[in-house]
Amino acid sequence: MIRGTIDKIAGPLVVADGMKDARMFDLVYVSDYNLIGEVIELKGDKASIQVYEETGGLKPGDPVTATGKPLSVELGPGLVTAIYDGIQRPLDKIREEAGDWITRGISIRGLDHEKEWDFVPVAAVGLNVTGGEILGEVPETKIITHKIMVPPEVSGKIIWMSEAGKFNIDTIIAKLKTLDGSTIELPMYHNWPVRKPRPIAEKRAPEEPLITGQRVIDAFFPLGKGGTACVPGPFGSGKTVIQHQLAKWADAEMVIYVGCGERGNEMTDVLQEFPELEDPKSGEPLINRTVLVANTSNMPVAAREASVYTGITIGEYFRDMGYSVALMADSTSRWAEAMREMSGRLEEMPGEEGYPAYLGTRIAEFYERAGNVKCIGGDRSGALTVVGAVSPAGGDLSDPVVQATLRVVKVFWSLQAKLAYARHFPAIGWLDSYSLYTDNLKEYYDKELGTDWVPMIKESISLLQQEANLLEIARLVGAESLSPEDQLILYTSRSLREDFLHQNAFHEVDTYTSIKKQKIMMEVIMHTNAEMKKAIRGGVSPGDLFELPLKEEVARMSYIPEDRLDDIEAIKEHINSQINDLIEKEQTA
Ligand SMILES: Nc1ncnc2c1ncn2[C@@H]1O[C@H](COP(=O)(O)OP(=O)(O)OP(=O)(O)O)[C@@H](O)[C@H]1O
Ligand SMILES: [Mg+2]
Incomplete structure (x- = not known):
């Protein structure tokens, strides 16, 4: 633990002294409120900290503690149907503890550590395993069987395996002997830092379309499973409706919906509809294949960054199990604006329209985490498809966020004010939208259609x-x-x-x-x-x-x-x- 003190506070940015030994992206607790933040700049013994909660009431001299660990999420049974804030705190638990008012400094773990799950082992003692190998299974919902995997970067020989039984996620279900002779005990969950992509064995071009049931998309501008798409459009052109339609109807096995900086009532729509709507394939409520991450416009700005990474990390985790996962993020512009705000407060050299020079890199790194992949630890494939809405001012496509996104994504659904005005929905323009997957998918279409x-x-x-x-x-x-x-x-x-x-x-x-x-x-x-x-x-x-x-x-x-x-x-x-x-x-x- 590295302990420092607050030097100054500027909105969501806190600068602390005495932080010489901290590292970039260390998770820190700020003040006696224990507000959660991340180190985003280090200069001498000063650390600039992006705080994910309201900073009102903090003052110079308040304590700051760096944990020496990066911001991470808990990955294990209990994720499906969860509704999280940007730093994986379950919204219902926050409300239980704090009511509708203060939600600061509440430390609630992402997963329920009491709840017991039916565990069935699938790996056997004596087996040499590496990261990703499936140790056992938990039927999490009627649609999703949760695969308990060896965490990435862990390997060894199984020297003990739990029998089938009903356990909470802290229960040790396997023990490994590593190469250096030490023993590792594995519970049913593990932590993973949100900014670090989870490893894969191999990335392949998408081979199958993600069928969305939306005709203009499936027929004209299809998205491949494991592909990337961007939906830019002016105010009211239908970005959110499209994202909701995809979350409801896309033939993905898991859906991660990240509401980033958009209106709270839109998230409420999702929350109310999903438990009622049925998955067309299984007839089960859609919520049984969904994780929601909500960092709405009334929540702290800095946490928008975290919400995007929290969402994609959870998406990668289900991909690693061999599922086809679809992630929608609405809107990535709000995330970019949060980056711009922090960058401004750090007095970094601004790039285009005040966005930081690393805007393009961050956006590219985010979409790079999508993919149709061969998973690590066994012979299975998974896919993570990513669709980001972009809301440029006035629908102007020369906007830096749109431009940076178009450089990396392979599908462009161009929403047009003119069409929305004429009530032609979805307002996806047929003359300038495109999909670069059409050729890859030809074989599939020839066979299926x-x-x-x-x-x-x-x-x-x-x-x-x-x-x-x-x-x-x-x-x-x-x-x-x-x-x-x-x-x-x-x-x-x-x-x-x-x-x-x-x-x-x-x-x-x-x-x-x-x-x-x-x-x-x-x-x-x-x-x-x-x-x-x-x-x-x-x-x-x-x-x-x-x-x-x-x-x-x-x-x-x-x-x-x-x-x-x-x-x-x-x-x-x-x-x-x-x-x-x-x-x-x-x-x-
Ligand atoms: N596919 C559709 N079918 C019918 N109506 C639609 C459809 N898409 C959009 N609309 C109409 O357009 C309205 C605005 O759509 P939406 O909220 O998705 O826009 P937006 O681009 O997300 O706007 P904002 O920039 O404010 O976030 C909807 O409330 C709905 O009335
Ligand atoms: Mg919207």
């Missing part, structure tokens, strides 16, 4: 690009001057936008579309396009085609439930007969 899927998507994107040009021409010289073929491009593009890309997150059926249904919907639209093209070549007037009643049927597709996909399939027949009637009329005329 048929080899016609990828060309069909390419064709529809191309139609939308042509639409943009045609609308420009129509604006200049009038729509009537467009050829019948061009009019059809406008008709089909509109159908793609309104009947496929537009999706209402708040409609019971429309909120989630299986990839199978997406394929049938897309087929219906592109089939209409192909049949109409033939009819136009046969001399049918576009005006007559565009007024056929099939239009309404196509518009209702998205509201047809998943168990009635035949009804959508049947629309193709109606399309054929309606268009054929027109062709016959034209021929007899």
Whole structure:
């Protein structure tokens, strides 16, 4: 323990004297309140400390204690369904102890150390194990089996294994003899420093899409499992709704939701909805596969930094078990602003728009922790997918946080004020968004959706690009001057936008579309396009085609439930007969 005293206080920054032996990123306790902080700069015997709790009432001369350990999280059974603040204190326990008022200096451990879990050993005595090796299992919720692993960086020969039984997480479940002859006792949990990525055996390119049930994402700009995406957008363009939709519907086995500096009521929405909503696969409440980290706008600014790292460390831990994990962070801009504030108070040389020069590095390091990986300690793969919302002022994409993020992520969902204003949701622009995973995922699509899927998507994107040009021409010289073929491009593009890309997150059926249904919907639209093209070549007037009643049927597709996909399939027949009637009329005329 290194003991110093407060020299000065500036908001969330405290400078302490007598800290010569402290190290960067040491966890410190500040004052008799025991406020938690982290050393972020050392100069001589002065340490600058980023304090994760309100610093009101502190004064020079108050004691500061450095623990010599970095800020860490507890990893073990009890994480699933937990709701934490930025430094892994369970919010319900804070409320129990402190009421709604003072939450300072409360030391509550991240995991419940009393609760007993059913432990089943899977490793045997005599086995040589390294970090990541699975020692036993705990059925944590109906969806998640918690794998108790040898902590990373630990290895040895198992000399004792616990029998199956009901234990709390402090109970020793295995003993290892290490190479140097000492014995290590392993309980059901371990600590891991949040700023240090957990080791992996190998990183691979994503091979499977993370199916989100959001049509514009899955069909046009897919995210790979283990990939990274960024959703920048102006105020009110739908960043939070998208993050919530992903947390609800993405086919990840575990979801970590980090609410970073956003409105508290948005977190409340999540908290209220998740216990009620069912996981489409297991029928279990969604909360049974979720960990929530909430550092909302009314909570201390500095803890935003910690919340992002706490979240991703928990995500990596479940990835190490072999799960596919998805982490949403809303909003990384608030995290960056916290960095800017601390940097300003440290009087560091500012970079662009006052953000610290290391902004880009920090952001890159964060997204680098995503990945489709071969796990350490055994033959299993896991994935950690990371989606960050960015909220630049005025939606300006030249914002340093957006730019730094776009340099590292592989998917860009560009939210547009214009679309949100026109109530086209999700307001993801189809002309400038992109996914760099499309090629990696082709094999998966060919196998799962048929080899016609990828060309069909390419064709529809191309139609939308042509639409943009045609609308420009129509604006200049009038729509009537467009050829019948061009009019059809406008008709089909509109159908793609309104009947496929537009999706209402708040409609019971429309909120989630299986990839199978997406394929049938897309087929219906592109089939209409192909049949109409033939009819136009046969001399049918576009005006007559565009007024056929099939239009309404196509518009209702998205509201047809998943168990009635035949009804959508049947629309193709109606399309054929309606268009054929027109062709016959034209021929007899
Ligand atoms: N997919 C959607 N379906 C229906 N409505 C939507 C959808 N996405 C967004 N909206 C509407 O837009 C509103 C604003 O969305 P949201 O709160 O997600 O924006 P935001 O970008 O997070 O805003 P802020 O910058 O304030 O955080 C929502 O309350 C909702 O009415
Ligand atoms: Mg929001």
